[in-house]
Amino acid sequence: MKVNQPVRVTMVGGGSWATALVKILSENNVSVKWWLRKATDAEHIKKFGHNPSYLSDVQINTRKVKVCTKIRDSVRDSDYVVLAVPAAFVADALKGLKPEHLSGKCIISAIKGMIPDANQLVTDWVSEQYNIPAERMSVIAGPCHAEEVALEKQSYLTIASPDAICAENVANLLRCRFVQTTPVDDIYGIEYSAVMKNIIALACGITRGLGYGDNFQAVLVSNAMQEIKRFVDAIYPKHRDLSGSAYLGDLLVTAYSPFSRNRTFGTLIGRGYTIQSAQAEMNMIAEGYYAVKSIHAINQQVEVDMPITNAVYKILYEKSAPAGAMNRLKEVLT
Structure with a gap:
């Protein structure tokens, strides 16, 4: 991972957990494209630097974070794609993407739910739908509430991936002055x-x-x-x-x-x-x-x-x- 070049990350989701993760990523040498479904929220963030719908007290560093409402534009040129929408809405959020749009990227699930009807874990579903190899999949686990991240209270995250290097890289992305991270393999x-x-x-x-x-x-x-x-x-x-x-x-x-x-x-x-x-x-x-x-x-x-x-x-x-x-x-x- 290059030290001088910002890591390029796409955040998919406009809720409280997505907002908290954007805040964490902004603490590090990371460039974030933030996809939001609601154009009004995206415009508000561009203008005022905070999410009007969730964790509105969190100031967004708009020098590092660029908001976007087109999913293909948001994932273009990114190294990592973080999924932080409810599990029931993952398919809809990624609609319009084809396997080639995610090829070569590492996918990080920050979703603690299952794909309804399919009864699949998010990682399994994404891997199957977009041909993502297992070594490029990881998940973010707690214990960690978005509201406490917003308050910069000491928090801990566990990053799981079957690939040790992937887990370590994602853990480094999310480690900051108020968040400790631990990589593990039990995804x-x-x-x-x-x-x-x-x-x-x-x-x-x-x-x-x-x-x-x-x-x-x-x-x-x-x-x-x-x-x-x-x-x-x-x-x-x-x-x-x-x-x-x-x-x-x-x-x-x-x-x-x-x-x-x-x-x-x-x-x-x-x-x-x-x-x-x-x-x-x-x-x-x-x-x-x-x-x-x-x-x-x-x-x-x-x-x-x-x-x-x-x-x-x-x-x-x-x-x-x-x-x-x-x-x-x-x-x-x-």
């Missing part, structure tokens, strides 16, 4: 864990909305860690320490933090909101809502014991009453 374990922790956060929110206390939530999260291990080991057997920050740490911050949109969504469901009204109240995507359907479908094949995931699925997709579903769940937790 599937980390990506599945990141998907599942959103489902667990939904469960935590639902119980909070129903009036359960901290004692129950502690039991729920400890059982969830075992559930994640059973599932990930069945899908992708590998020696891994799930007490690491990319696994347990990411689960804890998502399950407990008031910044967690999945926990917030679950809390609204527990309080009696419909799915539609909860989504309207938040005005943001809770990845766990889509992910639980995909994980439930995958588990029909591997048949792992997943009582927490099953309870959330029944509430969100089979219209089970939250109180009844959680009453049944508490009988099987230990």
Whole structure:
């Protein structure tokens, strides 16, 4: 990686996590093309140097960051492409791109969700659709909330790739004065864990909305860690320490933090909101809502014991009453 020449990065997405990642990248010797769907937001950033829709207090360094609303223009000449849109919208965001437009580039997924209906991890879907070799794929994992990055609070990221050089290069891109990064090779374990922790956060929110206390939530999260291990080991057997920050740490911050949109969504469901009204109240995507359907479908094949995931699925997709579903769940937790 050249020291004197800025690394060229494309950021795909205009939400809070994309905004936070742009801020992190701007701390380093990086030139960013930032693709946003909304032309009004793009014009606002050009004029005022901040995103009017998300993390509006974050000042954007417009000397290093150029906004763009045409996806082909945004990826042209880039070395890295970071995907930071909700998983349900990845296909739409990349519409118009062909494999040759991403040829030779490293693709970084900052998405903690699954492609709906296809029931695929984002990395698998992108690799398949655009012929990206595995050694050019990586994922960004937490524990890290966009809101705390905006406040420049000390944060930690784990970068996973099957290729050690790719993981190290991406880790270097994102390491700055308030963010520590660690490269690892367990891309599937980390990506599945990141998907599942959103489902667990939904469960935590639902119980909070129903009036359960901290004692129950502690039991729920400890059982969830075992559930994640059973599932990930069945899908992708590998020696891994799930007490690491990319696994347990990411689960804890998502399950407990008031910044967690999945926990917030679950809390609204527990309080009696419909799915539609909860989504309207938040005005943001809770990845766990889509992910639980995909994980439930995958588990029909591997048949792992997943009582927490099953309870959330029944509430969100089979219209089970939250109180009844959680009453049944508490009988099987230990």
